Each structure stands twice: as C-alpha cells, then as structure tokens.
Amino acid sequence: MNLDDLKAEWRHEMLRTNNTDELRFEGLEGQVSELRRSGRNAAFWMIFASVCGSALAVFFGWLTRDGVEWHEKLSIVAYVVGTVCMTFVLLRARRISRADDWTLRSRLEMEIERLEKQRHVWNTVAVWFFLPMSIASLLALPPRLYLLPFSLYALAWWVCRASTRKQIDPVLLRLRELHRELVEIR
C-alpha cells in the first residue's frame, strides 16, 4: 500500500461527509465586525481609563486648586508620565513588522512576534507602569498609607509574571515548535 492509495478514500470522504448543516451563514457580517473590534478592546480600555484618570488628576488636583504643593504637582506629573508610557508601550506592542502574505509561515511568524512583544510588555510592566505610579503614590500619599498602593502594585506585578509563565510561554513554545516543523528540514 502506498500514500497515493489514500487519495480515492479522501475524495470519497469529502463527498460522503459533505454535510454542511453545521455551517451557520446567518449573521456573518456582524461576526466580522466583532472580530475586528475584539482585538482593539482590551488595550483601548486600559488606555482610556488611564487617560481619564490623568485628566481628572490634572484638572481637580492641580488646575482648580490654589496653593498646590510641589510634591503634589510632581505626583501628578509622574502619573501622566505613567499614562504616556503605558499608551506608547501598548500601541507599539500591537504593531507587527511583518506583512501578512496569507501563508502559514507568515501567520506563524506574526503570531510569534505578537506573543514575544506581549511577553516583553508584561515582563517589563514594573519599569514602564509601576515605577512612575509608585513615584506618584510616594509623593501624593502620607507615609502611613504607603503600604496600600505598593502591595497593590506588587500583587499586580506578580499576576503579570504568573500569566506570562502560565499563558504566554506554553503557547509561544508550541508556536515555535510548529514553525520549526514547517521551516526546518531534518
């Protein structure tokens, strides 16, 4: 028996099991728009929340108050810097350098690049987000309340590291294996 003997069985199977009842054609248009939207949502809401927070801090903490202390101003500046850094990092992480030529190889490479960027974002979250936010908290809060934001940041940092290890790393490993399987001839 050789591989070409399977061709007839394959053709037969394609005809025999061509039951397309499960294909749902209704509402395809709506699903397409949802697919486009879903990718944008997570980053959008994070940026939106931080920008609103910054705007509120600047307006109510600085512009509408008299006699704002220097450390309060510095705290608001640090908060705005944190927001700008976050926006920049999240938007840059979404940009993929490869063009999609609709081959399996390019799709794999795009997915690998996207995940590597995501991994980098979460691994460096302490530098681009928690550091400016910690400075802002240090300057704005009285010392007795320091523990609260810092434990919150530490917890968020730990969650980021854990989700990198548990969610991103195994998928990245599998995608790299698939890429090797496709590209390398051993």
Add this chain to the structure above:
Amino acid sequence: MLPDFEELVRQHGARIRRIARRYAAAGQVDDLLQEILVRLWRSYPSFRGEARIETWIYRVALNTAMTYVRHSIRERETQAAIGARSASEPTIHATTSMGDVLASFLAALGDVEASMLMMYLDGLTAEEMSGVLGISANAVNVRINRLKQKFSDMHID
C-alpha cells in the same frame, strides 16, 4: 451575503471541517469552523479565481487555525496526552478499512505534516502547497517524499 459564496462553501464544507477538527480542541471544533467561515467570507471578494478554490480554502483556513491555535493550545495538549495514553493500550481490533488507515495516519502526524497530507490528497501541486505554506516547492517535495516513506514504513503489505 454573496449568493455564490454560500454554495461554494457548501461544496467544500467537509474539507473545512477536517481542518477545524485537526486544529481545534474537542468541543471547540464548531467555533473554529465558524471562524474559518467568517474569514473565508471576509476574503472572498479578493478571491479572483486565479488559484484553485481548494488552494484558497487551505490558505485561509490554515491561517485562521494558526490564530486560533493560541487559544486552544493547552486543551489540545491535554487531549493529546490522554490520546497517547489510550493509544499505548493494546487494541483488540486491527484497523483494516481505508478510512481507518487514513484516520490513523493523519493522527500520527504533526500539525504541519497533516496539513500537507490533506493538500496532497486533494491533488494540490508542490507549487500550490508552497503558496499556502510559505516554504519552497522543493522543501514541499522533500516533505511529501518523507510522508510517503513514513506511510510505507507504517503500512508494509
């Protein structure tokens, strides 16, 4: 909805389902199937009939499956581990029909090799497969020869 699209996809439903079954975790096949359908519909206006319809379907379906595989990877690995355990248990009935041979050979292959096998059985040329996979036609030929060898080793008369 483009009227001939529905008819066209109906003709190739089994092919699309095969790919979805290969790449989705059990219980998620319908979701991947639907996602492939959505992407086929999205790219249908740009399909000008220069390539064979099967080539276009493989191109879009494998592309979608790769995006989807990110979400289903852990479930698939768990299922593969369970599958490997049960495969190591002795079976009472030998697989004899061609359908069984095809299914068992497909199951024994990695994702990339399985995709190649499906395209080969569908009669795509090395150049067409190269356009779908993004590797050279020469590399495709090498892989196909290896698949033939592997099949012969598994099914010596």
